[in-house]
Amino acid sequence: MRGVAGMCQSWLKRMRGWSRLNREIVHCALCPRLRDHCKTVAAEKRRAYSNWDYWGRPVPNFGDPRARLLIVGLAPGAHGANRTGRMFTGDRSGDWLYRALAKAGFANQPASTDQDDGLQLHDCAITAACHCAPPANKPTREELLNCARWFESTDQLLPAKVFLALGQIAWKAVIDQGKRSGWYEGKMPKFGHAAKVALGDGRWLVGSFHPSQQNTFTGKLTEPMFDEVFGTIRSLLDPN
Numbered sequence: 001m002r003g004v005a006g007m008c009q010s011w012l013k014r015m016r017g018w019s020r021l022n023r024e025i026v027h028c029a030l031c032p033r034l035r036d037h038c039k040t041v042a043a044e045k046r047r048a049y050s051n052w053d054y055w056g057r058p059v060p061n062f063g064d065p066r067a068r069l070l071i072v073g074l075a076p077g078a079h080g081a082n083r084t085g086r087m088f089t090g091d092r093s094g095d096w097l098y099r100a101l102a103k104a105g106f107a108n109q110p111a112s113t114d115q116d117d118g119l120q121l122h123d124c125a126i127t128a129a130c131h132c133a134p135p136a137n138k139p140t141r142e143e144l145l146n147c148a149r150w151f152e153s154t155d156q157l158l159p160a161k162v163f164l165a166l167g168q169i170a171w172k173a174v175i176d177q178g179k180r181s182g183w184y185e186g187k188m189p190k191f192g193h194a195a196k197v198a199l200g201d202g203r204w205l206v207g208s209f210h211p212s213q214q215n216t217f218t219g220k221l222t223e224p225m226f227d228e229v230f231g232t233i234r235s236l237l238d239p240n
Contacts, residue, residue: 064123
């Protein structure tokens, strides 16, 4: 009984920490340019979403507070997560990501339309190098440095063993965090699709092309390629 009680207390503590961190992210005001852009997009909207009440704020982490897999994206889409308030929700990138996660057993469904669609992640959480939608999808170096504190807090809270970096900026964010925390030493490893790097302390970094329309429409990233990445992740998390 003591063991069960201890597990419950540990779970509650982790859940409270996860909720507190997400509240802090949502209320972050370190980057005025990004906050102004998010508000402007939310006010102007896209015609297809004219009836939506846009989120228009920093987008919090999403997923399982016990996750061993942490997916790192670049930033919320202006009319995707900046509209819905949930990472990779409401755009084609999210369609690709959640379809792959459902296939690999990390999500209960492939749909990602809004916060009330019933989507749940298992042993997986999603964050971003930048939590606000940036103009032209390009955060500045200073803005990425400001957001690094949220990545550090996320890493300290989760028992992540595998990091999936969707694109080069996310790849660099993971390595920078590893150097800050001491579980990675050495030069910046080369990013590539399906690249795999042992980080130390039992952790791994896996790379993938971002499931953006630019990559999926041109065939740079295909569904089999994306599924293969999650197969690699499964083998790292559950080798037997």
